Amino acid sequence: MTALPTPRGPLSRAVVTALGHGPDGTLPDASAVDAADPYGDDLQLALYALYELHYRGFEGVADELEWDPALLTLRRDLERPFLAALRADAPHGRTAQQALDELLVEPVEATGSVSHHLSGDGELWQMREYVKLRSLYHLKEADPHLWVVPRLRGRAKAGMVAIEYDEFGAGHADRIHAQLFANLMDDLGLDSAYGRHVDEAPAEALVTVNLMSLFGLHRALRGALIGHFAAVEITSSPGSRRLAAAMRRLEAGPAAEHFYAEHVEADAVHEQVVRHEVVAGLLADEPFLDADIAFGADATGLVEDRLARHLLTAWGEGRSALYTGHTIAA
DSSP states (O other), X not given: OBOOOOOOSHHHHHHHHHHHHOOOSOOXXXXXXXXXXTTSHHHHHHHHHHHHTTTTOBTXXXXXXXXOHHHHHHHHHHHHHHHHHHHHHSOOSOOHHHHHHHHTSOOSSOTTOHHHHHHHTOOHHHHHHHXXXXXXXXXXXXXXXXXGGGGOOHHHHXXXXXXXXXXXXXGOGGGOHHHHHHHHHHXXXXXXXXXXXXXXXXXXXXXXXXXXXXXXXXXXXXXXXXXXXXXXXXHHHHHHHHHHHHHHHTTOOHHHHHHHHHHHHHHHHHXXXXXXXXXXXXXXXXXXXXXXXXXXXXXXXXXXXXXXXXXXXXXXXTSOOSOOOOOOOO
16 A cells, blocks of 8 residues: 655645544644645645545555544545635636537647657656656546446446446456556556655646546536546547657657557547547536536646646756655644
8 A cells, every 4th residue: 555645734744644643633724724725735735645545545544534524524625725726717608518629629839738748859757757747647547537427327327337448448457547557657667556656746746636536526526527537538549649659769668658559549439438428418417517517627628737837847947847845844
């Protein structure tokens, strides 16, 4: 199991301490949370640690803490400003069709695209950093999206399960996409243990993982989760093609190239299913979720753009994009 992460401020310090020793009645209140940056390292790491209780947990942390009332209250307090910031910063007034149609159009300019940079003139150390940060998502790939299945019916449920079946290897453990990513990491000489690189992940990377956990854990946000899922599937194929080319150019290894090559074909099919069965089926059942689907897709683009800017800015200055900060005293 994964070790508890290193705190980055008073909120994450309180969470890590509570997970290691049990809540003792001194967790931060809502006013302390509201004073924090909703996209910042401290709040995002605190959320990440609490969300991880619903996945595989941490070494030495009791399973019962997953549903501890005090920790759930704190998680709610952390989620409120995060969700409010996402709603404020994502585009407003769009329909699901508008949001998803926009994702089908590849930008003419490659500026701001990590996959374009890595396929063109990115260096091996930059690819290794990118893979470390993406491992927080890809080693749990498709897991949070399963939470929406009991909340769907008919076409939406059938389409969602069909895609998830592929994501989990179509019955073959060695083809599970998370395993393929672990193989990719092995080719690059990286530690492929689940969650191992969280202490190297800046807030911008933590946000991308927390977003899908936030959407997945709340039935009220089921439309947003479908929007997130659709955005990932629609944009995956062209980006994966470029990243497969980058792996070839960098001679990263056959498993490294295979992971992205697999996603070129698979996600091209998934994109059709998610649009015409999952999204269309959900809207046929619950048309009032249209704006929520748009929000989920747009919020995904928002946080992915923030991560891309962080990576490309750091690399453009010739420095690491990994988190190198220190714990902030409470």
